[in-house]
Each structure stands twice: as C-alpha cells, then as structure tokens.
Amino acid sequence: MYWYLWTGMLINRVGGFVALVLSLYLTADRGLKPGAAGLVVGLYGIGGIAGVLLGGVLADRWGRRPTLLLAHFGAAAFVGGLALTRDIPAIAALAALLGLMHSMPGPAFVAAIVDVVPAADRNRGFNLQFWAMNLGMAAASVIAGALAEVSFPLLFTIDAAGTLVTAVLLLWKVHETRPATRTMGGPAKGGLHTALTDRAYLAFVGLSLLLAVVTMQSSTILPLAINADGLRPTVYGSVVAYAGLLIVAGQLFVPKLIDRWRKGTTLAVANVFLGLGFSCVALASGVPGYLVAATIWTIGSMLAAPPNAAVIAELSPEALRGRYQSVFYLIFPAASFIAPAAGGVSLEFLGDWHWVICGGLGALAAAGHLLIQPARERRVAQAEKERLAVPVAG
Template structure:
C-alpha cells in the first residue's frame, strides 16, 4: 500500500493539490450545464427548438471561452484568468436565475459557457508550471480521476436538486463556484514561469495552429474524442434500438464511471514504464475494440462488457495524452497550446452526432465496426509519429534547460 501511495499520490507539490481540489469542487458543483435544457423547457416553458438554440449558445460561448482562456493565461497569467472565470461564473449564474426574456437567457447562457470554458487551459497550464516533468503523468492521471468523480457526483446532485427547485440548483452551483474562486484566491499564487513573465513571448495562438508536430497529435486526439463521444451521442440510440429501456443506457454510463473512479488510480503503475506514444496506441486499440464489440451486443450484459473494454482505453489514454500536450507546448505559450487542444471536444461533439447518426442509420451495426477501425487507425498514427515527437520534445527540453532568464 505504501508503494502504491508513493507511486500514485505521494511527492506531488502542495500547490498542485490546491489546484486539484479547486477543480474537484468546481466539477462537483458545476451541474447547471447538465440540466440546462430541462430547466429551459420545464421551468421557463420554452419550446424545444428555442431551448436547443439557447443550449447551442452555451456551446458557442464555450468555444470562445477556450480560446480566450488560453490567451489570457499566457498574457495575464493563470491566477487572474482563473479568478475572472470563477467570479464571473458566479455573477452570471445569479443573473440567469432571475432572467426571463429569451434573448437575455440566451446571452447569459453564452456568457456562462464562456466562463465555464475559460479555466480549462489555465488550470492545466498551472499544473504543468508547478509539477516536475517526471511527475506530470501521475498529476494528470489524478486530474482525470477527479474530473470523473466530480461528474458522477454532479450528475446525482443535478437530478436530485432539479426535482426540488431549479432556483436551489442554480444557488448551489453558484456557491460551489464561489468556494472554488475563494480557494484559488487564498491558496494559488501566479504560477507562470518567470521567463514568460519577464518579456513578451514570441508567437501567439497562430503558433499553435501552425505547429505541424502538435497538430498531428491534436488530430489523432480528435479521433480519440470522436470515439469517446459515441457514449453520449450514438450509444443511446443503439441501446434503445435494441428494445432496451433508457435506464439500460444509464446503467452503462454509471458502470463506466464507476470503473474509472475505482480503477484510474492504479493506471500509473501499469503504464509508468511505457513510452507515451505506445500507451496511447494501446489505449486507442482498447477504445476501438470496445466500440466494435457494441456491434455484437443486443442485451445489457453485452453492452456492459463492451463498456469494460472501451473504459480501459479511456483510463490508459488520460495521463500520457495530457503529458504529451504539456511536453509539446512551449513554456511561454502553454495556455494557447492548451486552448487549441481543448477545441477537440466541441469538434468531436459536432462530428460524432452529425456523422454517427447517418452512419448508424445506413450501416447499422457496421457503424461500430467503423469505430473500431478508427481506433486502430489512431493507434497506428501514434506509433508512427512517436519517434519524431520524442526528438522534438528532447530538443525543446534542452532549449528550456539552458535558456538564460531575462532580468525583469
């Protein structure tokens, strides 16, 4: 047990744990987005098309927030970006609770999406700043575990509070966000490296958008995200199409979340000696095989078995995926690089349902075989780009190690 603690949790900086705790509290409390459509239709009595437009506004705000958060994290710093996003979200949640005109609700929803998305790049950039290179895989593994634990708790709270009062739901969400903001205010100083603060960083958002090595990795990550997004977009259609009740889908999602909460902490010891590209290739193989197995499932046990396989892939992928992004990001542009990566998720949120619906309709169970092929394709891609990426990382680490700090 002592060895497990040392290899999984021990040795990480105290400042990392402050950031980790803030992320967990914020994720547990951040459940308005989970039931936003329900609030709009049942409490505000909006028609489904109008509610869909408002939820879409939240998503558009999220895309803008990711990019803005990355730029501000590099220009202003991690701390002011995190504080602005969290205190801003508290204000927007309070306003949204009492808003009634539809245009105002839509505008506030977009602003809430922006505030919710802004902290992501700053949080991850701060973790990279404070965590030694050798410990980053463990740090990101614990971050992924906290994210899923928070999401599981938030889902339960959202359903319970929505049945009591939406006003109470918004209030609790705002309170959780405020607690996170105060924790960050009291415990987290600016973490941006001194070299980055002492002079204007060369390059900008366009640097990340034109970095060939980075974009190759982001492209492969998009394939992984498209596969993972099947669980929330196309899988429910497959399960109900087999004549199972919607509760069966809930059981599959809850089971997968439980696997992550129980098993994620043991992943670092499993993959610690693997090269990151190899770990990502193995992860994509598991994801591909898991979703391909859905083509054989027609009852709940079959879906649970498939979920076991693809969830193993998700758990293996999380630590090396985040660590590679950190390695490829220049020290002075970490926030911007993180923001470009975060665009993968809204992109996958569009691609998966837009193409998956048509694929499931015309290909039937072969849709899941195609998903399996995508997983194998992504696995091969990670193995192919691994040598060049490792050379790039070694050169970048050497350059940062021997860089002479600029007096400020």
C-alpha cells in the same frame, strides 16, 4: 500548490451542474419548445468555444491565477443571473456568457499544473486530475437530477455557491504559477497562431480528435443502439454509471501500469481498447454485452488521459502553454458536433457496421500515434537540450 488546484477542479466540477440540465430547465420550466431550447444550449456551446481560446490567451498574457479568478467569479455571477431572470432573450445571453466562463478555466488549470508539477511526475498529476473530473461529474449528475425535481432556482443558487467556493479557494491559496522568462531578451515570441501552425502539435491534436469522436459515441449514439435493442432507457444510465465507477475505482492504479511505457505507445494501446470496446457494441444485444463493451472502452479512456496531457505539456513552449492548451481543448466542441452528426447518419444507414467503423477509427489513431512518436520524441529531446543551454534571467 498542486493539491489546491486539484481541489479547485473537483469542487468546480461537482458544483458546475447547470449545463447538465439547461435544456430540461428551458423546456420544463420556461416552456420553450425543444428546437428553441436547443438553440439556447447551442449558444452555451458557442460561448464555450470562444472561452477555450480566450482562456488560453489570457492564461499566457495575464497569468493563470487572474484567468481562473475571472472565470469563476464571472460564472457565479451569470449563474446567479439565470436564477433571477425569466426573460428568454436574457437567458439566452446569460447562457452564452456562462459557456464562455465555464470553458475559460480549462487551459489555465492545466497550464498551472504543468507549471508546478515536475516532468517526471506529470503522468501521476494528470491522472489524478482526470480522476477528480470524473468523480466530480458523477457527483454533479446525481445532484443535478435531484435538485431539478425540487427547484431550478435552488439548483442555480447551489451551482453559483459551489463556483464561489472554488473562486475563494483559488484567491486564498493559489499564487501565480506562470514561469518567469528564461531568456535574457524578454518574453518569448509567438501567439495563438504559433500553436495553430505547429505541425507536430497539430498532428497530435488531430489524432486526439479521432479519439474524442470515438469516445463521444457513448453519450451521443449509444443510447440509440440500446433503444434499438428494445432495452429501457435506464439501461443506458446504468452503463454510463458503471463506466464512471470503473474510472473512479481504477484510475489511481493507471500511472504505475504505464510509467515505463512510451507515451505514444500508451496512446496507441488506449485507442485500440477504445475502438475494440465500441466495436463490441455491434455484438451486444443485452445488458451483459453492453457492460463488457463499456469495460473495454473505459480501460482505453483511463489509459489515454495521463499521456495525452503529458504530451501537450512537452510540446508547449513555456510562454505559450495556455494557448497550446486552448487549441487542444477545441477538439471537444468539434467532437461534440461530429460524433452525433456523422454517427447518427452512419448508424441509420450502416446499422451495426457503424460500430465496426468506430473500431477502425481507433486502430487508425493507434497507428498514427506510433507513426508520429519518434519525430515527436526527437523534438522534445532537442527542446529540452536547448532549454538547459539557455541561462535563466536574473
């Protein structure tokens, strides 16, 4: 079952490249000015925020499989609509709906992986998931760039086809994975508010937001630093491609390295590497310096992926896994706003000290993970003890 989910995520990521070129399509093909195009892309993002929350709720209420099928068939329909319409208001509405559908599968996919992968193997399972996502994103970037030069309608059509392939695979091979209720008294109580008021979980989510803000410097502020050093835009593309290749080449070796480490310790080390890598940007002035910095922060990203997902799985009640995943996924749109908004001002007024501050945020997050680790481990141990003490409904 895991491998069908993994394959579905890979195909979906390879085929889901419309979002990468949406702004280019709106300006180059539809003739919108950058401000108007940004507004439409912003609607895609707003749809994504709603989709994350809706996807988590539906994954718990309807089930993982129905949520995944709705999201993929819906996304294919809306991408097809983008290929056929030339009306700007219609494009804006479709962009918002597409953002909704693109974000819905995330919580359901991860909740399904938690359902089917034993706790002892989750580090490896989530590591392979992270690897597939990065491999798919790298392929999508190449395909999107090539197709955008040929035909945007063709690009939309191929995207829709890839999404349909994923939907058919899920329909054919993936059955419902949502756990049956363990208690004799019926479904577990709780809802989205349970995750939003879970202090231990929110502490972890808050530290993960710091990590995401630092990580997103590579896609928001780093191009400005490279440009300020008088380097060509192709240098930025090369640095990002190099980081992606490092993940594809090295991610599969991470589980063996960290299997014996405590999750909080692993996350602390990961944040130190991330912070140190972006701090090195302050010293970089040429391609070698940026490649060294990228190497260091990419090691941090690689180390963080498996324990991040495993901690979410540990803290999530069985009946609320989708909702807990959706709350975690909110950090990405939040970081997408904070990283460029705060980072741009910081770089403008502080110059290279901006990158030193990024290093400080990494160190702060590392300390936070070490601080909350004992209490979180006690909670997980107590929850497991209670789970084993409850008879399975029969």
